[in-house]
Amino acid sequence: MVDKEEYREKIILTASTIFSHYGFRKTTMDEISRALKKGKSSIYYYFGSKEEIFEAVVLHEANQLRSRLTKAIKEVDSPPDKLRNYIYVRMKEFAKLSNYYNAVFDKNLDHFDFIEKIRSRYDREELAILRLLVYVGNNRGVFAVENSEYTAMAIQTMLKGMEVPLFWRKREIDINDRLEAILSLIFNGILKKEEGLLLYG
Amino acid sequence: MVDKEEYREKIILTASTIFSHYGFRKTTMDEISRALKKGKSSIYYYFGSKEEIFEAVVLHEANQLRSRLTKAIKEVDSPPDKLRNYIYVRMKEFAKLSNYYNAVFDKNLDHFDFIEKIRSRYDREELAILRLLVYVGNNRGVFAVENSEYTAMAIQTMLKGMEVPLFWRKREIDINDRLEAILSLIFNGILKKEEGLLLYG
DNA sequence: GAATTTCCGACCCGATTGGTCCACTTGATT
DNA sequence: AATCAAGTGGACCAATCGGGTCGGAAATTC
Numbered sequence: 464m465v466d467k468e469e470y471r472e473k474i475i476l477t478a479s480t481i482f483s484h485y486g487f488r489k490t491t492m493d494e495i496s497r498a499l500k501k502g503k504s505s506i507y508y509y510f511g512s513k514e515e516i517f518e519a520v521v522l523h524e525a526n527q528l529r530s531r532l533t534k535a536i537k538e539v540d541s542p543p544d545k546l547r548n549y550i551y552v553r554m555k556e557f558a559k560l561s562n563y564y565n566a567v568f569d570k571n572l573d574h575f576d577f578i579e580k581i582r583s584r585y586d587r588e589e590l591a592i593l594r595l596l597v598y599v600g601n602n603r604g605v606f607a608v609e610n611s612e613y614t615a616m617a618i619q620t621m622l623k624g625m626e627v628p629l630f631w632r633k634r635e636i637d638i639n640d641r642l643e644a645i646l647s648l649i650f651n652g653i654l655k656k657e658e659g660l661l662l663y664g
Numbered sequence: 665m666v667d668k669e670e671y672r673e674k675i676i677l678t679a680s681t682i683f684s685h686y687g688f689r690k691t692t693m694d695e696i697s698r699a700l701k702k703g704k705s706s707i708y709y710y711f712g713s714k715e716e717i718f719e720a721v722v723l724h725e726a727n728q729l730r731s732r733l734t735k736a737i738k739e740v741d742s743p744p745d746k747l748r749n750y751i752y753v754r755m756k757e758f759a760k761l762s763n764y765y766n767a768v769f770d771k772n773l774d775h776f777d778f779i780e781k782i783r784s785r786y787d788r789e790e791l792a793i794l795r796l797l798v799y800v801g802n803n804r805g806v807f808a809v810e811n812s813e814y815t816a817m818a819i820q821t822m823l824k825g826m827e828v829p830l831f832w833r834k835r836e837i838d839i840n841d842r843l844e845a846i847l848s849l850i851f852n853g854i855l856k857k858e859e860g861l862l863l864y865g
Numbered sequence: 866g867a868a869t870t871t872c873c874g875a876c877c878c879g880a881t882t883g884g885t886c887c888a889c890t891t892g893a894t895t
Numbered sequence: 896a897a898t899c900a901a902g903t904g905g906a907c908c909a910a911t912c913g914g915g916t917c918g919g920a921a922a923t924t925c
Contacts, residue, residue, distance in 0.1 A: 489690045502904035703873040
């Protein structure tokens with residue numbers, strides 16, 4: 464009773480690994496319950512449906528992502544490093560989440576409106592973060608952009624470009640190259656020329 | 665007509681990526697055919713059944729494995745390097761194959777006798793390779809073992825230990841540590857003491 | 866333009882699976 | 896020890912899924 468919430472979390476954690484591996488569709492309640500060493504029906508004592516579990520898992524994963532990204536920003540100090548770190552971690556984390564994407568983009572599974580909610584909310588948060596990063600960098604004189612808002616939106620647009628599955632269907636080395644290219648583009652377009660050429664000549 | 669065999673290979677390649685990702689059970693014929701941009705029934709023109717495709721895929725994968733391993737041996741010259749390279753590549757390749765293992769060890773799917781055939785044949789080949797490696801190393805005076813045959817079998821036994829899923833359920837770094845430990849054990853037990861202590865003091 | 870190769874939509878039917886029901890343990894409380 | 900709520904899981908159901916078939920339509924070859 465006191466640990467019901469606790470066990471819900473355990474379910475979330477377990478289901479998370481399975482979902483991330485096989486996606487929503489291919490993951491069965493039986494697998495989840497077997498992984499938990501419980502009867503299938505017992506799971507329904509904690510969650511009303513498979514979708515409900517999935518919703519909790521996605522929410523949990525979104526929170527994980529948020530905390531990792533804020534950590535990535537706090538780890539370093541200079542705005543270029545912050546931005547670079549942010550983009551890097553974001554890229555790596557999204558790679559891990561690719562299977563959830565499969566689930567999301569799975570046709571006839573578009574009734575997952577909660578994902579859209581999470582997503583749009585996350586988009587706004589990210590935009591705020593980027594705007595702040597650009598703004599601070601601007602103030603410190605290391606960035607030189609006219610409008611932080613628009614620049615942040617532009618960066619976010621590029622970041623979104625890295626989300627499309629096509630981006631990931633290549634070899635590891637290629638991906639790192641592409642990341643470098645994107646970083647270079649952002650920085651050389653954003654940095655005062657002296658520093659920019661220093662970092663990405 | 666002339667390219668029927670060719671198209672079979674294309675099917676094998678495509679199916680291979682899906683099988684390796686989801687395993688035999690969770691992979692559907694519909695997915696395979698969709699990935700090939702063909703109707704489901706068309707696939708049956710080239711293969712008689714899902715299992716038949718799987719068999720071809722596993723066989724193909726086994727051949728890939730073999731060629732990569734022989735390449736690993738040829739790349740370097742000294743017997744210790746050959747052995748080391750062989751074990752290293754074998755480890756990496758088996759990691760990639762872990763999903764086929766899931767398929768194989770899937771309960772109620774033990775009627776895949778062809779896998780056992782491939783496997784036992786591969787075991788014999790591997791034993792021959794190891795025996796030769798040990799034998800040559802012995803002749804060159806860099807190994808010092810009494811019986812190449814038995815030593816090869818012992819090494820193979822350790823290698824097999826790395827196949828059990830349990831071995832892989834850990835973090836990357838841990839695995840590399842374990843590999844080092846295994847290599848160290850093999851070499852320090854096999855090398856003439858001077859060289860052995862040189863390489864793995 | 867017939868013959869042959871290749872493809873596919875529609876269908877079949879057994880297996881799978883999300884979800885329900887209900888009888889049962891368990892363990893705390895009185 | 897009797898009660899009761901929390902928690903469990905086996906049996907079951909209805910719907911869907913998915914491997915495989917079939918007849919014939921395209922496409923290609925001769």
